[in-house]
Amino acid sequence: MKDFIIPWNDADMGTPAKTGAPVTLTVDGAAVTVPEGTSVMRAAYEAGITVPKLCATDSVEAFGSCRLCVVEIEGRRGTPASCTTPVVEGMVVRTQSAKVQKIRKGVMELYISDHPLDCLTCSANGDCELQDMAGAVGLRDVRYEPGENHFDPTGTGALSMADAKRREGDGNFRYIPKDESNPYFTYDPSKCIVCSRCVRACEEVQGTFALTIEGRGFESRVSAGGAVDDFLTSDCVSCGACVQACPTATLQEKSVAELGTPTRSVVTTCAYCGVGCSFKAEMNGDQLVRMVPYKNGKANRGHSCVKGRFAYGYAEHKDRILSPMIRESIDDPWQEVSWDEAIGFAAKRLKSLQKDYGRRSVGVITSSRCTNEETYLVQKLARGVFMNNNTDTCARVCHSPTGYGLGQTFGTSAGTQDFDSVEQTNVVIVIGANPTDGHPVFASRLKKRLRAGAELIVIDPRRIDLVKSAHVEAAHHLPLRPGTNVAVVTALSHVIVTEGLMDEDFIRERCDWNEFLEYADFVSQERHSPEATEMLTGVPAETLRAAARTFARGGNGAIYYGLGVTEHSQGSTTVMGIANLAMLTGNIGRPGVGVNPLRGQNNVQGSCDMGSFPHELPGYRHVKLPEVRKTFEAAWGVTIDPEPGLRIPNMLDAAVDGTFKGLYCQGEDILQSDPDTKHVAAGLAAMECVIVHDLFLNETANYAHVFLPGSSFLEKDGTFTNAERRINMVRRVMAPKAGYADWEVTQLLAQAMGADWEYAHPREIMAEIAATTPTFAGVTYERINELGSIQWPCNDDAPEGTPLMHVDEFKRGKGRFMITEYVATDEKTGPRFPLLLTTGRILSQYNVGAQTRRTANSTWHEEDVLEIHPHDAEVRGVKEGDFVKLASRSGETALRATLTDRVSTGVVYTTFHHPDTQANVITTDFSDWATNCPEYKVTAVQVSPSNGPTDWQERYNAQAEQSRRILPAAE
């Protein structure tokens, strides 16, 4: 076997990579060939030569301000800056000479004269480019007297803080103390060298434009927001790009200041959202010092957001439960016990339930938070040990319609592109998604493309940030009424078909022509025109027509969508409508186009791939198919039930009916995240054995009989699959705090129930997945390590994976147009409930908030608030910040209101990150027709002034408190 090299090298090459025709030049006598447009600095690096630099870094375009990187070029006068000089064929470069050495030394001397000499006690000691460069250029002396400076608070000429402490002086008016307002990093102006790398990173990488350089010359410094702002009050979203770019300790993680510089690093994958960013977990021993985005990560390309970058503290939080616990009844306090006892208790209960109530009386819920290997084992537990198909995943409540809709039209249940594809797109539709909050790193990549000229169409009831933010503005915003997605998408197709804007060649070649004709006939009907649907959807006909034309004529068109599409009673129909739109315009099968679901949680894609759904074995193959069952029956040595199992809502219904009695729930909090909380609570309360396997005593655990402590993503090996179908490695950086990784716990339970499982490492589980699932046939840990990551399908036909799907033909053969008739949801407004509630998430918090609430991210979002239009607020006597009662036919809750015209009149909006809010007490049991994905995004509600929490909230909290009591272990 050939040796493989993991591309661990993530050194800074000074300026960004370019693509272009090859150019050959000589650097210090060595010939090197690089793409046209590359800087001399980067070319030198390619030739193995590092040129000193301060203001350049390869995440942002060169700026040429420090002049440390000067070189000599044959035939050119003077000493050009290598970072801003592009290569030319035949160029001869010298990076070292007496002349450039002298210039560099002079530059460094000036920098150091206005820099404190606190190196030994500086938090960046050993990790500071200014230090490195002082060494590299041979700076041995500073001839300047300590005159005016920014670092000596006493104004007495102290060279370091330590020195200043001993002196008294009248104060240095140029000195500015540290800005500690951000919970995760500090800004220490006294150490700033004004290289502007942070400013450029905030603009180019993140796209927030929060930073500027204020003042000129000696007065200039970095400023966040306006004159009176600090980092926290500015527009800063705490993505960390500036911290990453800063060469000094000026912008520095507080964790490094506290814990010291890390000594080793392990590349792993963020466990928050479906973007699946790669990170380096930087460690001291087994202590995590910081997470830094990994440059070679193909999903994030070196960028991050506040969650993955900083919000990992929950893994060490005191609320984590580290001992297994059991109790006879949910009215009892918890009893800490050994692993053996807890597993034995659980296995015995489950077995006796199956004996008394039948084989199908128990089931599992797999997690979109856990690894592929863990998910695979949990569904295997249901199928191979419980001997039924009662397995479901929380993807049920988010992206199950994506699976169904794309499966029907294209033949695969997944997005068609990789994230890099956005760099080649010309017009983007974002529908029912709020990427700047939900998928921040993707949003940054999208915004970068928009700033470069791509057009944007936003279809969302709310004026999300993308509609208008710094240097980005949507060409069209279609502010539809919640629940009318299908009508809007069909109207877009109406315009495209009736105005003859479709891509007929593509349709003839790639799709079923007869089905297209039927579809064209359907959408052309006058009742689907924007004019006819305007009253219903609230979208002005002209805006909709303009958007359709932009999309159809704009070149490469890509559609990105989120839960605002799927979480409706017609979720699956909208997904089909989106697929129709892509086929109609020929936007499938090449870079820059496609249909791209933005997945909520880190491993939604993976948990679906791994056979979590009750009707599908791994790889989306129905359990009714004998040949598929045979594969698994041979591998597992069991007989698989050919009948579909219960989906989550069905499990709860069956529990209330008394036929479903036991549940093993891994890494999910269905009580908080699923709709109609009262119904979920009733279902859980009716069960006789609820096993919760989680990091924390979550809300579901209030109804549990067994609690098995989970392991965080830092404590186990495995893989996550992101929204691009990219299988990323999760690497263990510390031992599981509770003793076992999650896959081991599932295995213990299976063994206790009689299974002969003997997995020694997750790698063996992946081998079984590859052996049984054709789309994963070529996936092994070795292969992932070698390639960095792999996008499935990966098999003999595509040994390196598949970045783009459906290139020459659709997975199912011909693309299939589906008729998408709009059907109004039964959830209608009326006199009692005149407003429509829709829900979403915000940047700093994540889903039910179990993790992010246990970090300093709560600085940005302490509670869920209700957004309401000022007009709707006024007629109800509601003022900014008032406590209001939010009621629907399911229940009522209370929270604070904020007045904003981001939402239209008639629509209110809230997030669901905090258990106190109980937004799901309000949501109803209506669901998608095909998949039972709940209709979170539309609930008819009424809002009225209130003076505090509702009775339900108080009763709920009392029950929760009662239920969380823990008795210490009996010795």
Added chain:
Amino acid sequence: MSPEKMVTMANQIATFFMTQPGEDQASRVADHINDFWEPRMRRQLLDYVAAGGEGLSPLLIEATKEVREPAQ
């Protein structure tokens, strides 16, 4: 589950396939239910139809002829 909820869910499926072209809508409804409804849900549906099927759309009643009888 409550009969009303089951009727709503079943009718939603019928409503979708009703709008699809072709002659075989009833079979497609039945296929969908056979593929996605667990045996006890199908049992409940079939029993409900046998008891009169109040509130179910005609297409759904038609489809139940092809809904697989769950084995005991």
